[in-house]
Amino acid sequence: MSGLRVVPAYRHGRERLYVCRPDGSNAAWYDRETGRVNLLGEDCRNDVLQALKPFLTGPVTVGPPPVPTPVELARLTLHPDDDLAPNRPGEALLVALDRDPGPAHRLRPDPRRRALAAEEAVGAALDGLEGAGWHTLHSVALPGGDRIHHLLLGPGGLFAVHALYARKARVLIADPMVTVGRREAEPLLRRLRALADRASYALTAEVRSVLALVGPAGVTVTERPRAVRILRDTELTGLARFGGVLKPADVEALHGMARDRRTWGRV
Template sequence: MASRGLKVLPSGRPGRGRLYVNLPDGRAVAWYDRRANRISVLADERREEILTVLRPYLTGNVSIGPPPVPTAADLLRLALPSDEDLAPNRPGEALLGEITHGSAGTRARHRLRHELAARQRMGEVLDALAESEDWRVLHSIAGVADHLVIGPPGVFCVHTVQGRRQRAVAGDLLLTVGRTETRPDPRTSRRAAAYATRALSATVTPVLAVVDATRLDVTPTLRDVRVLTPATATAFLTRSSTTLKPPDVEALFTTARDRRTWH
């Protein structure tokens, strides 16, 4: 939404988290914290304009005032241009464009729709986890991850696979879906996590998420890549040992959401 040149942009998925009020050049003049129900104003001379543009989003008794002393992560986030921010990405963002505007044939589009459904299903599970203040999730980091999950147990780079309602077998190097389709997904997961580890300067765990398989078997020797399903992901992530404090989670999320981090 825009008013008098001001734009309201979400900091993550629409409907949760912060809403930022930005100038046309992308600089923030205020933000509305939905959880705290508070508007932090950076440009007091624009207070009335800020209230006007935020009014459709406000609920209950909202406090307004200068922002709290910003953390380093806050300063980086405020300086992030909106077109470099990956936080609003939807699950399967690239596939949506390819299906809608690409030149793939009918069979290829059918395959892409199944892959998109798998990413969206896994995205729903992870987004539900991110309703907690302890977790942050990014989707569709091009060339790196279908989903990146950051929380108390660490950072997880998730590669999603469509099981096509067949038996799937995950080995050290290959994933077999059905009787004939063999794919290098475990190796893809390792490479993506290794790249993310370098980009974020933090340990990133590779995760292979298999969606819609009728049965999933994992070779006992496959230990470095976590193999999950939508039904097991939340339990695994929430029961893992804590390694990151909330400021660490927020700092890593701020770095990860910047598209330039992954160039």
């Protein structure tokens, strides 16, 4: 076989080098991250390896494409409208602000924009854990108008993370009440425990609550809250230290279930 050409492409954040025939069809692809050359036919092995020779780094495995796992098959068959994985941090707020930006001039800042800033800051911190075996889903809508700001899944378990804007304000936490600056106290911790319980029911796995405070001037906790972890946004990366709760295959299976919008319709 002659005339093979190598075409780089990106799929699911990974770089792949496709080996294409003159007619444009694929003969193989090389996944640099896994070091594997996936052949679509044994008859072209030598020609494919010759074409890829300038691009191969280190030892590689050569063979037919691996059989998809049940989790991969479920992901491949998931309709894009039902896939929550592409959600941006604060997705629901971004959509709401796009539909109704509010008046151009306000005496006070739009509270939705402060809430969005908090979700974006927390979301960025959680997304930074992706390479350590963790996944984050943002803005998971629940029936009745409730929403989980961020769902973190990884070796240390599952966490429903709620972002709270507290820039330069003092925060007082007296379970279940949370007071930010001079704002009126609200029973936020009670609501967060309820959201975690609903998520646990949907995923048939324990989900723990985390309240992430964004930019507080100080935090006072009168007593340790029940079943809610209180963290500053700068402390969220510490969640990656937890492990030994879920195996990688369990994390992938739960992530596949959680990213399906239909999973949350029954809670």
